[in-house]
Amino acid sequence: MLKKMSLGLSLAAALLLPTWALASGDHAGDIAVSAQNGKLMVGGAHFETHGVTGFNIYEADFGDLASGPWATKDPGFQTQGSDLLKPGALISFEGVGKLSFWNGSAWNVAQAGVGVSVADVYQDALTTWNASGVTPGETAYVSEVSLSGTIHDHLKMSVTPNAAVGAYMIEMKLTSADYTSSDSFYIVFNRGLADAAFESSVEALVTAPVPELGTYALMFAGLLGVGLMVRRRQQ
Template identity: 30%
Template sequence: MPTIFKNLTINPISRMRSNPSRTVLSILTGLYLLNPLILIAGELHQHIEVKVVEERVQTNFCNPEKGCSLVKPETLGLPAGQMPIDQLTGTPIYVSEFIIFPDRTAIDSPGFESIAGDMTAGDRVRYRASGHLSYWSSDKHQWSLAPEGVQIRLAGGLDLQPNQDCGQVFCIPITVEGFTIFSRHGVSSASSLIVGEVRSDGSLHTHLDWIVESNLGTPNAPIGAYMVELQLITDSYPEPSDSLWIMFNNGLPLQDFQQAVAGRVLQSNTDTTLADKLFGWAESNYPTLFPHAETSFIALGYYARCYQNGACVGVKDNHIFAVGGEFGANILTLGEFNAFAAQAGL
C-alpha cells in the first residue's frame, strides 16, 4: 500500500490502529525534533463521529468524553461553544492541518470513529465525494475555487473487484486500494471507496490519507485553506448522510486560518442579495435559457435557482455553475460570480 502511514495499518479493510492518536503524535513529535520549524498540528486533529440513526448514516462532531479528538472552537477563533458550521448552508465543517513530509504534504486527519453499538458489525462504511475543491488565500480574503493545477488526493480507500482467477465457482472479491482526486473541476478517479469495516462490537476507528499536490512548477501547493465535500454510506444503509465539509490549513498562520474559518462560519460566503439580482438580470436578458423565474433556494452548498426547462444555476465559492436544460447533464463552471455581476452592471 502506498499510503504514508501504511506501516501502521493492521487490517487492510478496517485500516484500524491500536492507538492512532498516540501514533500520529509520535510521528509529529519526531518530525519536530528533526525540524523545529514545522508547525505541530495537534490542535487541529479530530475525528468525525459516524453512527446509524433511523436506517440512515449520520455524522456529527465527536464527543471528547467518549475518547475521541475534537478541535476546540476557541482554536478556530470562534465564540466558546460555537461549532464550525457554514452559515449559509448549515453544513458542518471538520478541520485539519497538513504536515510537510520529505516527499509530500499530507495528513491522516480527520479520522472516522464510532463507539460500540453505533454501527452494524461487519458493515462496510464508504465515502461519496462530490463538489469542487475550494480555496482561501490570505491575499484575497475570499473563498473561491482552488488554483488550476492544484488538487487534494484522498488515498487509502479500498474497493472490491470480482476475482475470476481463483478456480472456484464463487470467488472472494479482490481488495484493491484506490484514491479520489478533488480539484477546481470536481471529483475524478474513484468517487466512492470503502473507509473501513465495522468491528464485531459495532465500533469503528479508521483513518485515510489526505495529500495536497501541485503541478504548478513548485514543490508545494499554494499556502492557504482548502475544503472538500463528502457524504457517507454503508453497504447496509445506502441512503447517503447529509453532506459534510473538511477544511485543511496548508501553511497559514493560525490567525489567517481563523479568518478562513470565519469566512464560512461567522458570515455568508455568498452575497445572496447580489445573487438574486444577477439571477433576475439573466432571466430578463436571456429568457430562453432561464424562463419562468422561480424562488432561490440552498442545496448541496449552492445558492441556486431552477427553471421549467430543467436548467439550474447556482453560486458557490464566488463562481457561477449551471446544469440541466441547454447546459447538459454535467455541472458547468460558467465563470466568476463577481465578474458576471460587474458585467451586468450590478
C-alpha cells in the same frame, strides 16, 4: 481486489488490531460516525457549522509530523460512545463538488493543476478534488464495521506538492449499502498558514451570510417576470 486480504478476512483481522484501532477511546478530533433511522450521521466534539448549508466543517493540517509535508491522516472516522453500526457493514466516502481555496480574503475555486486526494483504507485508491470537480477512485472505503459494531480508521489525505499557501476545502458524504447516505460535510485543510489566518478561513465559512427574506422575494419576482415574458411570446 483488496490488497492482501478480502473484506471478510479483514473483518476477522479487526479483532486482532490494537485497541486504538477499535475505538476503545474516543478521539475528540475525529469525525464521529453513527446511524439514525437508517441514515448515516456525522458528528464529533470538534466541528463548526457552515453558515449557509448547515453542514459540518472539520479542520485538518497538511504537513503533520506523521504524514510528511503535504499530507495528513487527521481527522479520522470513528464510532464514539454507545453509537454502534451494523457489524460487517462497509462504510465508504463519496466526493462532492470542486476543490475550494482560501487566498487570505475569500473562498474561490482552486487554481488549475492543484488537487487534494483521499486514499481509501483498503487499496489506497485515490479520489481527487480539483478545479474541475471530483475524480472518483476505483474504491473509496472508509472502514468495515467490526463484530462489536465499531469503526476507527484514518485515511491519508494529501495536496499537490508545493501547492500555494492557503486553506483548501473538500466536500464529501458517507455512503453504505446498509444505510442511507449521510449529509455532506466539509474538511478544511491548512496549507502553511499561521493558526490565526487559518481560523479566519474557517470563520468566513461559519459566518457566510444567509440570504434574507427580501432577497428571496426579489429572486422570486424576477423568475416570475421571466416566466410571464416567455408565456406572452409563446402566445
